[in-house]
Amino acid sequence: MEQAFEEKLDRLRSHGALLLESLHGLEKECFRINEDGTISQAPHPKVLGSSLMHPFISTDFSESQLEMIAPPFSSEEKLMEFMKLLHRYIYHHLGEERIWPFSAPCMIDDEIPIAQYGSSNFAYEKELYRKGLHYRYGSTMQALSGVHYNFSFCDELLKLLDPSPKSEAYLHIVRNYLRYGWLTTYLFGATPVYDETYFETKPKNLELLAPHTIGGPYATSLRMSEYGYYSKVQTQVGISFNSFDEYIQELEHAVSTPAKVWKEIQKGNQINDSIIQIEAEHYSRIRPKPPVNQKLRPLDSLKKDGITYLEVRGMDLYPWSIEGTDTQQLVFLHTFLLYCLLKESPPISKKEEKNLTFNQNIVALHGRLPTLSLHFTRKEKTLKAWANQLIDEMRSVAELLDSSLMTREYTDSLSQQQQKIDNPEKTPSARILKELTSQNVSFRDFGLALANKFREEYLQKNLPKPFKEELDKLANKSLEDQKALERYDDFILKGYEDLELSTQALLREAFKRGVEVEALDRKGHFFRLKKGDHVQYVKQATMTSLDSLITYLQMENKDVTKNLLSEKGFSVPKGILCFDPKEALEKYHEVQDQKLVIKPNRMNYGIGIYTVEKQDLAGYEAAIGKAFEYGQEVVIERFLEGEEYRFFVIDHQVVAICKRIPANVIGDGKHSIRELIEIKNHDSKYYKIPKYYLRAGEEEAEYLAHQGLNFEVVPEEGTQVFIRENSNVSTGGDSIDMTDEIHPGYSEIAVQGAQVAEATFCGVDIMIQDIREAPTSDNHGIIELNFNPAIWIHRYPTYGEKRYVERHVLDALGFRG
Numbered sequence: 001m002e003q004a005f006e007e008k009l010d011r012l013r014s015h016g017a018l019l020l021e022s023l024h025g026l027e028k029e030c031f032r033i034n035e036d037g038t039i040s041q042a043p044h045p046k047v048l049g050s051s052l053m054h055p056f057i058s059t060d061f062s063e064s065q066l067e068m069i070a071p072p073f074s075s076e077e078k079l080m081e082f083m084k085l086l087h088r089y090i091y092h093h094l095g096e097e098r099i100w101p102f103s104a105p106c107m108i109d110d111e112i113p114i115a116q117y118g119s120s121n122f123a124y125e126k127e128l129y130r131k132g133l134h135y136r137y138g139s140t141m142q143a144l145s146g147v148h149y150n151f152s153f154c155d156e157l158l159k160l161l162d163p164s165p166k167s168e169a170y171l172h173i174v175r176n177y178l179r180y181g182w183l184t185t186y187l188f189g190a191t192p193v194y195d196e197t198y199f200e201t202k203p204k205n206l207e208l209l210a211p212h213t214i215g216g217p218y219a220t221s222l223r224m225s226e227y228g229y230y231s232k233v234q235t236q237v238g239i240s241f242n243s244f245d246e247y248i249q250e251l252e253h254a255v256s257t258p259a260k261v262w263k264e265i266q267k268g269n270q271i272n273d274s275i276i277q278i279e280a281e282h283y284s285r286i287r288p289k290p291p292v293n294q295k296l297r298p299l300d301s302l303k304k305d306g307i308t309y310l311e312v313r314g315m316d317l318y319p320w321s322i323e324g325t326d327t328q329q330l331v332f333l334h335t336f337l338l339y340c341l342l343k344e345s346p347p348i349s350k351k352e353e354k355n356l357t358f359n360q361n362i363v364a365l366h367g368r369l370p371t372l373s374l375h376f377t378r379k380e381k382t383l384k385a386w387a388n389q390l391i392d393e394m395r396s397v398a399e400l401l402d403s404s405l406m407t408r409e410y411t412d413s414l415s416q417q418q419q420k421i422d423n424p425e426k427t428p429s430a431r432i433l434k435e436l437t438s439q440n441v442s443f444r445d446f447g448l449a450l451a452n453k454f455r456e457e458y459l460q461k462n463l464p465k466p467f468k469e470e471l472d473k474l475a476n477k478s479l480e481d482q483k484a485l486e487r488y489d490d491f492i493l494k495g496y497e498d499l500e501l502s503t504q505a506l507l508r509e510a511f512k513r514g515v516e517v518e519a520l521d522r523k524g525h526f527f528r529l530k531k532g533d534h535v536q537y538v539k540q541a542t543m544t545s546l547d548s549l550i551t552y553l554q555m556e557n558k559d560v561t562k563n564l565l566s567e568k569g570f571s572v573p574k575g576i577l578c579f580d581p582k583e584a585l586e587k588y589h590e591v592q593d594q595k596l597v598i599k600p601n602r603m604n605y606g607i608g609i610y611t612v613e614k615q616d617l618a619g620y621e622a623a624i625g626k627a628f629e630y631g632q633e634v635v636i637e638r639f640l641e642g643e644e645y646r647f648f649v650i651d652h653q654v655v656a657i658c659k660r661i662p663a664n665v666i667g668d669g670k671h672s673i674r675e676l677i678e679i680k681n682h683d684s685k686y687y688k689i690p691k692y693y694l695r696a697g698e699e700e701a702e703y704l705a706h707q708g709l710n711f712e713v714v715p716e717e718g719t720q721v722f723i724r725e726n727s728n729v730s731t732g733g734d735s736i737d738m739t740d741e742i743h744p745g746y747s748e749i750a751v752q753g754a755q756v757a758e759a760t761f762c763g764v765d766i767m768i769q770d771i772r773e774a775p776t777s778d779n780h781g782i783i784e785l786n787f788n789p790a791i792w793i794h795r796y797p798t799y800g801e802k803r804y805v806e807r808h809v810l811d812a813l814g815f816r817g
Helices: 003-013 016-021 076-091 121-137 155-161 166-180 182-188 232-237 244-256 260-264 298-305 327-342 350-366 383-405 409-422 428-439 443-459 465-491 501-512 549-556 558-567 581-586 617-630 673-681 698-706 744-756 805-812
Strands: 023-033 057-059 065-073 147-152 193-195 207-210 213-215 286-289 309-315 373-376 379-382 516-521 526-531 534-539 575-578 596-600 610-612 634-638 643-650 654-661 664-666 720-722 734-737 761-768 780-786
Touching: 003 016, 003 155, 003 327, 003 383, 016 155, 016 383, 023 076, 023 309, 023 327, 065 076, 076 327, 076 443, 076 465, 121 465, 147 327, 155 166, 155 327, 166 244, 166 286, 166 309, 166 327, 166 350, 182 309, 182 327, 182 350, 182 383, 182 409, 193 428, 193 443, 207 428, 213 443, 244 298, 309 327, 327 383, 327 409, 350 373, 373 383, 379 383, 383 409, 428 443, 501 516, 501 526, 501 805, 549 558, 549 780, 558 575, 558 634, 558 744, 558 780, 575 581, 581 617, 596 617, 610 617, 617 634, 643 744, 643 805, 654 744, 654 805, 664 673, 744 761, 744 780
Parallel strands: none
Antiparallel strands: 023 065, 023 147, 057 065, 147 309, 193 213, 207 213, 286 309, 373 379, 516 526, 526 534, 575 634, 596 610, 596 634, 643 654, 643 761, 654 734, 664 720, 761 780
């Protein structure tokens, strides 16, 4: 035994308490199958929650491939107890489906459905990554499942043994695991066979060992061989574990360097054409991991915080345990990882790397062959002799763990593994082959029988009420979290957050249609759209070359618009155009007997619009003063009775209609108006961004005062309190979709009104007394034609159905989907 090994062991003996602080986590992949043993084509059960957001129940490559995730526990026993309860919970929610107990997939007689995660950006990236895996390696390879054991030592223990940074200590373990990890493949490998449907044609060095069953007579884990998780591209490049700096450098190279073979994959079918799309694609039996950080990609998290735990990925599902593993196996892995930390771990040379790859593959394919020899330093050594040597060296490690943790589990586990070395027939791979050949039963039938047995056993076990209630809460919360994320991502376009919402909506759809987008003036929201030879220029989503300058000028001038509409026989409010406050005040006697709307003549977005009651001179004077603050021309017009509706007209067609109501809050009997404003602004279902937040300013305070209210009043539950007079969404108002609710006659009026200005894109605002009645000369009136109408008030209504107006905009521009 090495002197350094013994010295480190002695150091640990006097600090045994540090061994109590290791952490143990687990990830298990497995397929949901039907009663007939085929892969389920049903979506991930909604009752289990969101596969995107649930902390414990997710999916791996396939929609049918469950991934069960156990958080870190302080012992293997606590970890396995959690996994047992998690499986029990899942079985109670699977209906007639079963869980396939093997790493190798069942009979593949249909598509292996790629996992679906919803409509968020995060979901899109996860799905695109899996799509890339499909096109790179095939879905069949991705259907291989396994157990990933997540393990960490406490920082104090690592420092005790080596003053180097902990990242180097973990890489020390990784190198030794790669040297000696073939032992775990021999001891725990449980895929000596595949169902015949795994291969298109049977490989020459595999045999038909049972009905519909192909494998190797001495194989331990085809999953961990060249017939399993294997990438020729990655093998040719390799990623060094010799130092943290080398690991980071070469991992970065792999995720940023194009591979010629991947360039042939069509754009949109993978994240990129790099050697590996993302860090998770790096196939290794053991993988260094950074702390979980949702805001950083793993590589950046590694650079920032280093390696904090290891993911042991080479373990097959143990088919006689529905959890896929057991405490004895985890106890052995714990011992083995500590052994790898204590043993000297020099850098791995290129020559040694080839030898390690050879050893792993030959053990996976022929591990139980009695005469099998492995590459050992500069000579060969039989597997049995080397395995015995490793177990002997690990005994002192197991004894230390037993004494520190006051148990016998660790030495008992070594004894169990020794029996497998002495008698290969006790290995899982040999036991599986014996079951198949002695009964002449196929792998698919054997697996289904086990799956049925486990289902029956687990359904008979009661689920503890507290655990069920907690998992039910997590399932519901995960679904709500997914909805909130989807709302946000549908609302905010990643990388374009600085743009106004209508432009974001248009660009999002343009990207989906494969349209190239170039910012010409980002602050001005001015973009060039291009697909092939077709080019269009767009400003603020709906200002395009399809509308002339004169059209724009007509609609900008509200008085001109009204006159043009009146000439064509449209019902419009009568009014006066004034050029200075004095003139406007002199006109009061002409209009004092009617309710009025006072607004700037050349403003958009509902800015500077005020309503004045009959015989209200003070209100009239105040409104005139404020309106003139926004321009040199003010329109004074009769207030039309009814409610205001925005008709979005594109190319002679109404594509959306909404009703806008003034900024408001709904009382809950607990919070003040000021607090309710803050709550509503940050509730994702209301689609508010800072620019369009409800305000608690002077105008709002004044409007509340007219109602005998102030910001500190606590409204009763269900009471709606309006805090502004004008109904524009841009000033905090709500949008309600009414596209399917309004009499079609008003849409005809809106289209005809837009044609007066020869507008392709037009927002027609109509006051309507009763939306169910057909239009007459006195029950409605067009109050405005708006250039550059906002898409987002229809795309993100506060209430009602979303209207994808941006699709119609792109259609009109010639970029049809």
